[in-house]
Amino acid sequence: MVYVRHRDRMVQESVYEDLVNTLIAFRWIPGTTTRPVRDPYDGPDPTIVQTDPDQVLKMVKDHPITLIDYFPEATTDESGLVGEPASGQTALNTLAIDDGQAGEAIPLELGSTLAEIPYRFTLAFWAASVGIAQALLNDLRDRYRGLVVNTDAIVLYDYNTDPTVPVVPMAVESFTYVRPAEEQAAPNEATMFYAQLTITDQVD
Secondary structure, three states: OOOOOOHHHHHHHHHHHHHHHHHHHOOOOOEEOOOOEEOOOOOOOEEOOEEOHHHOOHHHOOOOOEEEOOOOOOOEOOOOEOOEOHHHOEOOOEEEEOOOEEOOOEEOOOOOOOEEEEEEEEEEEEEOOHHHHHHHHHHHHHHHOOOOEOOOEEEEEOOOOOOOOEEEEEEEEEEEEEOOOHHHOOOOOOEEEEEEEEEEEEEO
8 A cells, every 4th residue: 555645634635625526516616626526417427527607506696605624713794705704704605624633543454554544524614594504515415425426435645746646545434414503503694504524544
């Protein structure tokens, strides 16, 4: 198995890239996928998907989806511009994912260095409505079940050396989401949802 330096960061980047490609393929955000995916709108054969701004789902026209790889302050302001929230507040339909938390390595074979390392990623979604949150998170659930976009795995790539060559498929163990109690929800018009993605990396 190939040695990957800064492996935790490579895992994080691979999960983030997969998430971006998923949102593009489902028409939540504009852009072009970095790799061929199974287009939910156009059959099972993997292909590069390009989503133009006018193809983005109409339900997020007023508040486009913004994906960030850090957790901002848990507030919202409808006047915030995409990518530049007003007054330091979080814009509606912001989807945040953390950098993932690695668990303890679990040996797979006696006398071998082969092991599994679980990773837990937490996502937060400051949704403009419950309907948008459920639609987006259900799309992510279907992707992580392997029904669309990719198999039920996230491929690890080594961005330090050659990001075109897959290193190992990381199994998706679970993806769940919840809506917090009202007293824990964000103020103003945001509807807060939290999700958790658990994957397993295999190292040697």
